[in-house]
Amino acid sequence: MKSKGAGNDYLRSVKPMDEILRQDQFSRADLVRLLESAGADRTALFSAAAARKEEVVGKKVYFRGLVEFSNECSKDCLYCGIRHSNSKVVRYEAADKDILAACRFAWDNKFGSVVLQSGELSSSSFINRVDRLVKQIKALSNGELGITLSCGEQTRETYQRWFRSGAHRYLLRIESSNIELYHKIHPNNEHHSFEKRLECLRLLKACGYQLGTGVMIGLPFQTMENLAEDLLFLKRLDVDMVGMGPYIEHEDTPLYEYRTLLKSKKERFDLALRMVAALRLLMPDINIAAATALQAIDPAGREKAVKIGANIIMPNLTPSAFRKDYQLYEDKPCLDEDADQCRNCLEARIELAGSEIGYGEWGDSRHFKNRQEA
Ligand code: SAM
Ligand code: SF4
Secondary structure, three states: OOOOOOOOOOOOOOOOHHHHHHOOOOOHHHHHHHHOOOHHHHHHHHHHHHHHHHHHOOOEEEEEEEEEEEOOOOOOOOOOOOOOOOOOOOOOEOOHHHHHHHHHHHHHOOOOEEEEEEOOOOOHHHHHHHHHHHHHHHHHOOOOOEEEEEOOOOOHHHHHHHHHHOOOEEEOOOEOOOHHHHHHOOOOOHHHOHHHHHHHHHHHHHHOOEEEEOEEEOOOOOOHHHHHHHHHHHHHHOOOEEEEEEOOOOOOOHHHHHHHHOOOHHHHHHHHHHHHHHHHHHOOOOEEEEOHHHHHHOOOHHHHHHHOOOOEEOOEOOOHHHHOOOOOOOOOOOOOOOHHHHHHHHHHHHHHOOOEEOOOOOOOOHHHHHHHHO
């Protein structure tokens, strides 16, 4: 039987679920089967992924304090609420002292690491600023806070400079590994090139970063086969960390026009959980983040992801005055919480998921360590 939306060469896997779950290599057909699983098959997938996670990376969940330090962006990704052309967005750049105070909060509360995230700019003032912030965060924490950057596509020199100053992980989602789909969700111009995105991922690895990437799940035009290919792409790229979550529409973006093509939010959420579980089986020793977008659909969304494979949570430490201006999608959670409330609420939730928090630890991915030793 041919699958919907796939090429003519595509055949559905007819293997029984328990046989697939015993494998350590997975074909595209196997992965589609996992992503489409329901009922008892889905329960079996989730149990297998939870067991694999505990066996390989343990029960700990690591915190990365997320600081969305600026929503200025030169790009126009068709899905993103803070895209350059959205004139309704009030643009901000948090002051250095507020960013550093958020990082100090992370350090004081033994979060282990912070993530500095922003729109994508390539001006020298932006590059210098990130560089200065990285050095200052290292200085304020005696070199103890781990630093992840998520500031988009940059040149090799910039990535190298930030790495030398102390950043050691970088998150740059491929968004979709399917070039046609990538072009459908980005403007068709040089500033939004699929090849450049791939090149940046290669550069980041060559510079020595722990490499994180990921995709959006439930995009318009996306098929199950696309998602299975995304998982295989992550494996081929040999990434250390993955952050992937449901696509959520935003009414002031061009992609909103296609909202009638979308699965329901609940279906996107369920599919995102099956993606996390399938990825844990495919790449057992990587770090997998429980995406904030999960929580936008289900208040316990991130805890559900932790139960079935994720091991990283990113509490939002963005100064509360700016949170409403970093609206990537509708219903983004925790807009009116301060950092303390956020931490308390997370602790209770992680406990619910039967995990413990790796306080004061960087929580580097085992995969990265294995890669270093190889
Ligand atoms: N500008 C940097 C970049 O694009 O890599 C970092 C910030 S960007 C806001 C971080 C991520 O937000 C993107 O990689 C994208 O996957 C996600 N995102 C943007 N709009 C989204 C939406 N409508 N639904 C879900 N995720 C979204
Ligand atoms: Fe800018 Fe990143 Fe949003 Fe694209 S996803 S518009 S680069 S902030």
